[in-house]
Structures are given as C-alpha cells and as structure tokens.
Amino acid sequence: GAGVSQSPSNKVTEKGKDVELRCDPISGHTALYWYRQSLGQGLEFLIYFQGNSAPDKSGLPSDRFSAERTGGSVSTLTIQRTQQEDSAVYLCASSPRTDQPQHFGDGTRLSIL
Amino acid sequence: AQRVTQPEKLLSVFKGAPVELKCNYSYSGSPELFWYVQYSRQRLQLLLRHISRESIKGFTADLNKGETSFHLKKPFAQEEDSAMYYCALCPQWGSARQLTFGSGTQLTVLP
Numbered sequence: 493g494a495g496v497s498q499s500p501s502n503k504v505t506e507k508g509k510d511v512e513l514r515c516d517p518i519s520g521h522t523a524l525y526w527y528r529q530s531l532g533q534g535l536e537f538l539i540y541f542q543g544n545s546a547p548d549k550s551g552l553p554s555d556r557f558s559a560e561r562t563g564g565s566v567s568t569l570t571i572q573r574t575q576q577e578d579s580a581v582y583l584c585a586s587s588p589r590t591d592q593p594q595h596f597g598d599g600t601r602l603s604i605l
Numbered sequence: 606a607q608r609v610t611q612p613e614k615l616l617s618v619f620k621g622a623p624v625e626l627k628c629n630y631s632y633s634g635s636p637e638l639f640w641y642v643q644y645s646r647q648r649l650q651l652l653l654r655h656i657s658r659e660s661i662k663g664f665t666a667d668l669n670k671g672e673t674s675f676h677l678k679k680p681f682a683q684e685e686d687s688a689m690y691y692c693a694l695c696p697q698w699g700s701a702r703q704l705t706f707g708s709g710t711q712l713t714v715l716p
Contacts, residue, residue, distance in 0.1 A: 495648070523702060534609070534691060534706035535649075548703065583649070590702040593639070596649040 494518070496597035498584050504603045507576060513569045513600045517586030524561055525585040525594060526569050528553075535583060541567065542590060571602075579604045607632040609694050611707035618682050619715050626677040626710045628666075628692030637695040638668055638675040639704065644688045652677075652690070662686070682714045 497516040505511055517524050526538040537551040541561040552558070556574075561567040571578055581601050585594035608631045618624045630636065640652040653661045655668045655675065666677045675692060689711050693704040 525702070525704075527704075527706075532614075532708065534611075534708040535693075535704070537703055537705065540702055542702075551703075587702075593651040593654065594702075594704065598648050 496584055496586050496595055498582075498597035498600050500600055501598060502601045502603075504605065505574060506605050507574060509574055510570065510572045511574055511602065513571075513582050513584075513602070515567045515569070515584030515586075515597060517565065517567070517584070518595055519565075521586035521588050521595070522564070523587045523590050523592075523594075524567050525587075526559060526567070527583040527585065528580045529583060529599070530580040538569070538582075574602075574604045576604045578602060607636065607694050607696055607705045609692050609705050609707035611690075611692055611710050613710045614708070615711050615713070617713045617715060620684055621681050624679050624682040624686070624712065624714075626690050626692075626712065628675045628677065628707060630673050630675065630692075630694050632673075632694060632696060634696060637697065638666070639693040639695070640664070640666055640675075640677050641691045641693055641706075642688050643691070649691070682712075684714045684716060687712055687714045 499514045522543045524541040527535040529535045539559045540548040556572045559569045581599040583599045585596045587594045610629045638655040642652040643649045664679045691709045692707040
C-alpha cells in the first residue's frame with residue numbers, strides 16, 4: 493500500500509535553471525494538490541487537479557510555475573528560470589474525492605543557489 | 606481571502622498536563638476546519654476534522670464560530686504527542702480541497 497510518492501526528495505540547482513518535480517498519487521485518487529512550504533511558514537496552496545476537469549491554478553505565484561497531470565495520475569510541477577525565493581519544500585497530496593482528507597507525500601526539498 | 610493564524614510557534618507542556626493549541630481563522634462563509642500533524646521524520650497526516658466530530662488520540666477540537674476559533678485540546682498530554690501541528694481551513698463546508706494552512710505549532714511534551 494504505497495502512499496503518495498514524490499521525487500526527487502532533494503534538489504539543488506542554480507538560479508535561472510528549470511526544475512521538474514514529480515508526484516505519483518495514491519492509485520485511484522482523483523484529486524491531486526501541490527503545496528509549497530517555505531522556511532517557518534505554513535503550507536501554501538499552489539494548484540489542484542480533479543479528474544479531467546481544468547486545474548485550479550489560483551495559487552501559482554507566477555507564470556514561471558506550471559503543472560501537468562498526465563492520464564489522471566502522475567503530476568509534474570515545473571518551475572522555469574528558478575529564483576532564490578523558490579527555495580522551499582514542495583508537497584504533493586491526493587485524495588479519493590474532494591470531500592475526503594488529503595494524503596501527503598514526503599515532499600521535495602528544493603534549494604536554489 | 607481566508608486566513609489561518611496559529612499564534613504559538615512553540616509550546617511546551619509536561620507529560621500529563623492539559624494542552625491546548627490555538628487556531629483562529631478569518632473567513633466570511635462556513636468553512637471546514639482541520640488539524641494536521643507531522644511527527645518527527647514522518648509525513649504530514651490528518652489528525653481530525655470538524656465535520657467528523659471525532660476524538661483522535663485523545664485530541665478534540667471545537668469550532669467556535671463566534672470567536673472564529675478551532676483550538677485543539679487534550680486533557681493529558683503524552684510524550685508521543687510531541688510533533689508539529691497545523692490548523693487548516695477549507696472555504697467550503699464538507700469539502701477538503703484548497704486548504705489554507707496556519708504556520709504551525711511545534712508541541713514538545715516534557716517527561
């Protein structure tokens with residue numbers, strides 16, 4: 493019974509580079525969420541996918557951030573032209589339905605040098 | 606826009622003492638409230654949600670709409686309760702999406 497899986501667990505990259513973060517939700521979960529947790533802060537909602545509906549991108553902080561969810565399963569969060577303020581832990585969560593609690597992954601710790 | 610405030614970043618209590626972790630929110634509608642917990646080296650997990658009205662691991666939380674609070678309480682703290690606790694709000698009652706989280710309270714239960 494695997495939970496939400498995220499990769500890589502840690503990513504260090506230089507400012508200006510693009511990065512891709514991957515999330516593999518629990519099988520059968522139709523809802524998938526991305527959050528960002530900066531140092532000393534709570535989790536900040538980024539984007540939400542529900543089935544085949546258009547994603548809710550209202551939390552994305554800039555147009556450098558984008559996300560896809562292919563085949564209703566795996567999701568990739570892409571950050572283009574990374575900045576130092578992008579350094580954070582990026583958490584993915586999934587749930588069977590939107591009224592059900594979210595199950596979180598371990599996160600990807602992103603560090604921008 | 607909704608906001609969740611957890612005024613205490615750190616809270617220490619002795620084993621067996623009562624513990625209350627404060628959570629206040631601002632939202633004009635009828636939100637759904639949650640408490641999530643993250644134990645050391647573990648992932649974030651749901652502790653309880655208002656709609657369920659359950660007591661999990663001895664913890665309870667009552668939604669006070671007048672004070673816009675959802676404080677987490679336990680009458681007798683245990684060492685294994687030491688963890689990071691996050692209060693979260695969903696703007697739609699009965700839903701669990703688009704959570705807004707507080708900044709968290711690190712609880713330490715001393716022996």
